Amino acid sequence: xxxxxxxxxxxxxxxxxxxxxxxxxxxxxxxxxxxxxxxxxxxxxxxxxxxxxxxxxxxxxxxxxxxxxxxxxxxxxxxxxxxxxxxxxxxxxxxxxxxxxxxxxxxxxxxxxxxxxxxxxxxxxxxxxxxxxxxxxxxxxxxxxxxxxxxxxxxxxxxxxxxxxxxxxxxxxxxxxxxxxxxxxxxxxxxxxxxxxxxxxxxxxxxxxxxxxxxxxxxxxxxxxx
Amino acid sequence: xxxxxxxxxxxxxxxxxxxxxxxxxxxxxxxxxxxxxxxxxxxxxxxxxxxxxxxxxxxxxxxxxxxxxxxxxxxxxxxxxxxxxxxxxxxxxxxxxxxxxxxxxxxxxxxxxxxxxxxxxxxxxxxxxxxxxxxxxxxxxxxxxxxxxxxxxxxxxxxxxxxxxxxxxxxxxxxxxxxxxxxxxxxxxxxxxxxxxxx
Numbered sequence: 001x002x003x004x005x006x007x008x009x010x011x012x013x014x015x016x017x018x019x020x021x022x023x024x025x026x027x028x029x030x031x032x033x034x035x036x037x038x039x040x041x042x043x044x045x046x047x048x049x050x051x052x053x054x055x056x057x058x059x060x061x062x063x064x065x066x067x068x069x070x071x072x073x074x075x076x077x078x079x080x081x082x083x084x085x086x087x088x089x090x091x092x093x094x095x096x097x098x099x100x101x102x103x104x105x106x107x108x109x110x111x112x113x114x115x116x117x118x119x120x121x122x123x124x125x126x127x128x129x130x131x132x133x134x135x136x137x138x139x140x141x142x143x144x145x146x147x148x149x150x151x152x153x154x155x156x157x158x159x160x161x162x163x164x165x166x167x168x169x170x171x172x173x174x175x176x177x178x179x180x181x182x183x184x185x186x187x188x189x190x191x192x193x194x195x196x197x198x199x200x201x202x203x204x205x206x207x208x209x210x211x212x213x214x215x216x217x218x219x220x221x222x223x224x225x226x
Numbered sequence: 227x228x229x230x231x232x233x234x235x236x237x238x239x240x241x242x243x244x245x246x247x248x249x250x251x252x253x254x255x256x257x258x259x260x261x262x263x264x265x266x267x268x269x270x271x272x273x274x275x276x277x278x279x280x281x282x283x284x285x286x287x288x289x290x291x292x293x294x295x296x297x298x299x300x301x302x303x304x305x306x307x308x309x310x311x312x313x314x315x316x317x318x319x320x321x322x323x324x325x326x327x328x329x330x331x332x333x334x335x336x337x338x339x340x341x342x343x344x345x346x347x348x349x350x351x352x353x354x355x356x357x358x359x360x361x362x363x364x365x366x367x368x369x370x371x372x373x374x375x376x377x378x379x380x381x382x383x384x385x386x387x388x389x390x391x392x393x394x395x396x397x398x399x400x401x402x403x404x405x406x407x408x409x410x411x412x413x414x415x416x417x418x419x420x421x422x423x424x425x
Contacts, residue, residue, distance in 0.1 A: 092399070099404035146379040150372040158368045162379075163405035166360050169383035170401035173390035177400075183391040184309060187316030188380040 051107065055157050058148045060113055061194060062161065063104040065141050068206060069097040071118045072137065081125035086178055090130070093171055100164055107157065117209035131179040133204075138172035139185075140200055143192030150191075267371040273325060275366045276374065278411055280321040280328060282362045283381070285423050286355055287314035288334040289341075298343035302395060306352075310388050317381045324377045335425040349396040354421045356389035358414060365408035 051059060073094035076082055082090050105112040123133040145165035152158040173183035201207065265271060290311035293299060299307050322328035341351035363382035367375050390400035409417065418424040 092401070096401065096404045103404075142383045146376070146383065149367070149379050150376055155368050159364075159408065160405075162364050162367050162382075163408060165379065166364060166382050166386035166406040167401050167404060169386035170390035170406075173387035174394060174400035177391065177394050182309070184313065184384055184387045187313040187384060188320060189383040189387075191376060191379065 051154055051157060055152055055154050056108065056111060058152055058161075059104055059108050059157065060111075062145070062148065062164075063101065063108060063112060064116070065144055065197070066097055066100040066104055067115050068118065068201065069137055069141065070094065070101045071115075072120055072124060072134070072206075073097055075118075075120060076124040076130055079125045082127055082130060086127055086131065089174060089178060090134075093134070093175075096167065096171070103160065103164075107160070116207050118206050119208045120206060121204070131175060134175045135172060135179055135181070136200075138168055138175055140192065140197055141168045142172055142189050144194070144197045146189060146191035147193050147197070267369055267375075269371065271369060272371055272374045275369050276321055276325045276377075277329065279363060279366055279378065279381075280318065280325065282359055282414065282418075283314055283317040283321055284331055285334045285336070285418065286359055286385075287311070287318050288336075289338070289351070289355055289423070290314055293342045293348060296342040299345065299348060303345055303348060306388075306392060306395065307348075310352075313384055313388070317384070320377055320381065324374055334423070336423045337425075338422045349392060351421065352392045353389065353396055353398065354417075355423060356385055356392060358409070358417050358421070358423075359385040360389055360406050361409035361417075362411070362414040364406050365410055365414065368408075 073090050074097075076090045077087070077094050080087075101115075120133070123129040142165065145161055145168060149158065149161060149165070152161060169189065176183045290307050293307045294304075294311050338351050339347055341347040360382055363378050363385065367378040367382065370378055386406065393402075394400045415424065
């Protein structure tokens with residue numbers, strides 16, 4: 001089964017991509033990246049009975065972020081290039097992100113998008129590159145969850161997102177310590193809009209394919225196409 | 227996830243307990259009265275929830291203020307306490323701003339033993355306090371209107387960073403599980419009392 005790809009108009013029916021918080025001087029550049037990234041996310045082919053459309057849109061977006069993190073840590077663990085405390089963190093974080101994926105897939109039911117294919121451009125097999133990327137991803141997800149919280153209508157789904165949000169913040173602090181940088185950037189973590197988040201990920205070229213290929217379709221080692 | 231949803235049900239059913247605790251007084255050691263029951267977010271409920279969270283953040287602020295003033299922490303712990311002090315001060319200010327007119331701050335009364343001066347005791351208390359703060363915020367963010375819950379989100383992830391930071395210093399797993407369990411207000415109050423942060 002091949003699911004149709006998303007285009008910006010399709011995903012933005014609820015205005016998600018037009019969030020005011022996304023106003024930025026690099027808007028045009030980000031938009032190009034966002035289109036590429038959104039194009040790589042599978043469109044739910046059948047609307048689920050529940051959750052409601054807006055919540056489903058948030059869940060789909062959250063699942064795509066969790067897929068990304070899951071794949072990143074799982075690949076790092078599989079390649080086995082990390083050692084000591086960093087390897088331990090990657091293993092625990094992989095377990096956690098896999099649990100998050102499972103949770104969002106369960107909430108979305110049959111409308112859950114397929115797992116995309118990723119290319120981490122070697123960042124899963126070099127300790128410093130791994131830590132820099134992991135910190136960036138976790139900080140990004142903290143902002144992404146905060147950015148979506150005000151949009152969620154279902155109290156149950158909001159509670160789930162909130163309970164995951166603070167765990168991502170713990171991850172960010174943990175990884176920052178491993179990188180020997182401040183666990184906190186400031187007193188308040190800023191929310192990040194969807195366009196900004198997707199644009200940031202697209203700029204790294206991590207999402208390479210969102211076909212319904214079996215999830216076991218993984219390369220033995222990362223490509224270096226970047 | 228299932229655990230989280232189950233907890234949510236628990237919280238919903240725990241409204242009676244929250245109500246009973248709230249009936250105990252308008253301000254228990256700085257923790258304002260909570261909503262009498264879990265109801266749909268409203269402006270009035272926002273004020274009660276923000277008042278409760280302000281009480282929690284004021285306790286965190288007071289703890290770090292006292293620890294820094296005591297001047298006994300060294301090295302990374304001194305760095306942690308100094309950073310947390312600044313952040314908690316800003317959290318208190320953010321909640322006061324969200325409240326509009328904040329109630330006067332009662333001086334938190336607490337008995338934390340030698341946690342202000344002994345490294346190991348400080349780490350243990352700070353872990354308990356930060357984890358409690360995260361659980362308190364996660365338990366209340368869903369009770370806020372969309373206009374107000376952003377403040378809670380911006381605060382909780384920084385408290386979670388503090389929790390991970392001090393847990394890591396203390397040799398504990400920075401993140402304990404896939405989700406952070408929310409706690410009902412009455413449970414937060416009881417936890418803080420057990421830890422000596424509340425009379």
